[in-house]
Amino acid sequence: MKRxxxxxxxxxxxxxxDDALDQPTRAGVRAHLSGCEGCARFLDQFRAxxxxxxxxxxxxxxxxxxxxxxxxxxxxxx
Amino acid sequence: xxxxxxxxxxxxxxxxxxxxAGDEEMFAALLDTWSRGMLRVARSYVSTDHSAEEVVQDTxxxxxxxxxxxxxxxxxxxxxxxxLVNTAKKRGVRESRTLPWSAFERDGAPPREFGPSPxxxxxxxAAWPTPEGEALAAEVRALIAEALGRLPPRQRxxxxxxxxxxxxxxxxxxxxxxxxxxxxxxxxRARTAVRGWLAGYYEAVKQPE
Numbered sequence: 001m002k003r004x005x006x007x008x009x010x011x012x013x014x015x016x017x018d019d020a021l022d023q024p025t026r027a028g029v030r031a032h033l034s035g036c037e038g039c040a041r042f043l044d045q046f047r048a049x050x051x052x053x054x055x056x057x058x059x060x061x062x063x064x065x066x067x068x069x070x071x072x073x074x075x076x077x078x
Numbered sequence: 079x080x081x082x083x084x085x086x087x088x089x090x091x092x093x094x095x096x097x098x099a100g101d102e103e104m105f106a107a108l109l110d111t112w113s114r115g116m117l118r119v120a121r122s123y124v125s126t127d128h129s130a131e132e133v134v135q136d137t138x139x140x141x142x143x144x145x146x147x148x149x150x151x152x153x154x155x156x157x158x159x160x161x162l163v164n165t166a167k168k169r170g171v172r173e174s175r176t177l178p179w180s181a182f183e184r185d186g187a188p189p190r191e192f193g194p195s196p197x198x199x200x201x202x203x204a205a206w207p208t209p210e211g212e213a214l215a216a217e218v219r220a221l222i223a224e225a226l227g228r229l230p231p232r233q234r235x236x237x238x239x240x241x242x243x244x245x246x247x248x249x250x251x252x253x254x255x256x257x258x259x260x261x262x263x264x265x266x267r268a269r270t271a272v273r274g275w276l277a278g279y280y281e282a283v284k285q286p287e
Contacts, residue, residue, distance in 0.1 A: 059117040
């Protein structure tokens with residue numbers, strides 16, 4: 001099992017959330033998180049950030065562009 | 079054929095043969111499902127909303143022309159997004175806003191306001207309020223939109239695809255032709271920067287105790 005400082009741990013979080021760490025590293029991250037309230041909270045904030053990013057309003061093509069593309073598709077397949 | 083709304087798109091072979099057969103409903107479903115993410119990605123390469131929409135339009139025209147020759151060496155979504163990225167890059171070069179992908183290190187890591195503080199580690203990382211109120215949620219949404227615009231372009235593309243549009247890391251690597259390690263570094267720097275801005279915001283709106 002690897003051991004981390006708080007700064008080193010913060011660098012691992014995206015890989016940790018992607019489940020891209022090898023077993024000893026993952027075990028080290030878990031052990032640190034279970035004993036360090038600050039890093040556990042940092043991870044919560046990291047997750048909250050990812051959730052907030054997923055909450056952006058959807059963008060849309062303007063109606064004229066969408067209409068133009070539908071016509072282009074139609075013309076291609078008369 | 080039923081509506082695709084909410085239910086996701088059918089498998090690629092069905093999508094491709096429907097497009098080749100001129101199925102308008104299928105084309106409309108792709109247009110409405112993918113254009114939002116495509117607009118977001120295009121905006122990382124070009125300077126205006128108008129240019130971004132033209133890039134997306136040109137991409138769909140290329141898809142209409144090219145679907146007959148699509149060879150299924152990648153997923154249809156990856157293929158469409160790669161056309162988009164190439165179109166956007168060319169346009170970005172014309173607008174002289176280029177992205178030297180090879181030099182992604184130069185984006186630099188954002189400063190971390192994270193580390194030992196006089197009153198100990200726990201105090202350094204404050205708890206965030208739950209964004210219950212609609213007003214707070216709207217402010218956070220606006221702040222995130224602004225934060226995305228402030229990120230270095232390569233970080234912006236990756237975080238837009240992964241966290242805003244929900245692509246997998248495999249899709250992002252294929253679309254941008256970068257390694258999983260590069261993808262993760264860019265995503266991590268982007269998330270760290272956005273978290274820092276959010277933390278600053280929550281600190282500023284915190285109720286005095």
